[in-house]
Amino acid sequence: MxxxxxxxxxxxxxxxxxxxxxxxxxxxxxxxxxxxxxxxxxxxxxxxxxxxxxxxxxxxxxxxxxxxxxxxxxxxxxxxxxxxxxxxxxxxxxxxxxxxxxxxxxxxxxxxxxxxxxxxxxxxxxxxxxxxxxxxxxxxxxxxxxxxxxxxxxxxxxxxxxxxxxxxxxxxxxxxxxxxxxxxxxxxxxxxxxxxxxxxxxxxxxxxxxxxxxxxxxxxxxxxxxxxxQADHDRDGIPSDLEDLDGDRIVADDNTDGDVSPNYLDTDDDGDGTLTRDEITVTDSNADGIITIDEITFYDDDGDGVSNHLDPDDRDVKNN
Known part of the structure; x- marks a missing residue:
């Protein structure tokens, strides 16, 4: 056709x-x-x-x-x-x-x-x-x-x-x-x-x-x-659909730091001054160009159950 x-x-x-x-x-x-x-x-x-x-x-x-x-x-x-x-x-x-x-x-x-x-x-x-x-x-x-x-x-x-x-x-x-x-x-x-x-x-x-x-x-x-x-609107390494924190399939209402940008458009989701992409590690293990959640390492340095990229208390850069 x-x-x-x-x-x-x-x-x-x-x-x-x-x-x-x-x-x-x-x-x-x-x-x-x-x-x-x-x-x-x-x-x-x-x-x-x-x-x-x-x-x-x-x-x-x-x-x-x-x-x-x-x-x-x-x-x-x-x-x-x-x-x-x-x-x-x-x-x-x-x-x-x-x-x-x-x-x-x-x-x-x-x-x-x-x-x-x-x-x-x-x-x-x-x-x-x-x-x-x-x-x-x-x-x-x-x-x-x-x-x-x-x-x-x-x-x-x-x-x-x-x-x-x-x-x-x-x-x-x-x-x-x-x-x-x-x-x-x-x-x-x-x-x-x-x-x-x-x-x-x-x-x-x-x-x-x-x-x-x-x-x-x-x-x-x-x-x-x-x-x-696959969309990553803010290019922070997390595909936009994985930034739907409440699971309602609407990404516009997920805004961790309460600023003007929801997480899928925010390069610093928790507003702690460290970019989201520096608080996670992404590896396209099968080189297919599609990032799945198992190919992202989320850190929790203070052990409070909140990932670093969503926790303003954790600011360490993980990717040098």
């Missing part, structure tokens, strides 16, 4: 990031009074199930250059009626899974159509960077969707809505040899992660509207995942 590269790709990145970022990142978004989240989840889930039971999907190639090579693929969703009355419902597909997500003390159903898990070596964390193409649609809406990118764009998972990142973390990109930049201005890719996700509003924008998205809208995203980069 080929994905066309456009001159104005950077413009698409900016637009896409705006459309997919979380509620908290968009101060200009219009919000209406918040409803009870548990009650809204019941309403949203009923709508999502109705959609899944009355619609089918079909993967189609898209041709732009006028040749026989498709530039990219899309998933067409349509109603089961008329000439399509014999099509199988998405709800009955063996490829559809339901992922339970608890957020704001409410359990949500996130529906994921698993078209291809991906053949690459790495699944992204909720804090990593991902290279994707995608299309976003509303339920029961026959227009062309509210946002899309047919040229691969990099996303920072930290900034995306919860439903998106909780789905993407279960997929992989493609193998490096299966993603090639061509001399004619296209890129060729096979074996990438491919999914359609059906998101309740509580894992989306909830009571905040976005361009083309009314408040309390369940969302549909068709996503193709090509590459994954």
């Amino acid at each position: 080929n994905v066309r590269k456009y001159i104005f790709a950077i413009v698409l990145v900016v637009v896409s990031l705006y459309a997919c970022k979380s509620d908290d990142d968009d101060e200009a978004a219009a919000a209406v009074p918040a409803r009870d989240r548990a009650e809204q989840q019941v309403t949203d889930d009923a709508m999502l199930q109705e959609y899944l039971k009355t619609h089918f999907y079909k993967v189609e190639d898209v041709f732009i250059n006028g040749d026989t090579t498709p530039e990219y693929q899309i998933v067409k969703l349509d109603t089961i009626e008329g000439a399509n009355s014999g099509e199988p419902a998405i709800f009955d597909s063996d490829l559809l899974t339901t992922k339970k997500i608890t957020s704001n003390d409410v359990e949500y159903n996130l529906y994921i159509l698993n078209l291809n898990r991906g053949e690459g070596p790495q699944q992204p964390s909720f804090a990593d960077s991902t290279l994707v193409t995608y299309k976003g649609e509303l339920l029961f809406d026959d227009d062309n969707g509210f946002d899309s990118a047919v040229t691969p764009v990099w996303f920072n998972q930290v900034n995306l809505i919860e439903g998106w990142k909780e789905a993407v973390v279960d997929f992989k990109g493609t193998l490096s040899e299966n993603f090639v930049e061509n001399s004619d201005g296209t890129v060729s890719a096979t074996g990438f992660g491919h999914m359609v996700i059906f998101i309740p509003s509580g894992l989306g924008y909830f009571n905040t509207s976005q361009p083309g998205i009314p408040s309390y809208s369940p969302l549909i995203f068709n996503i193709q995942l090509y590459k994954v980069n």
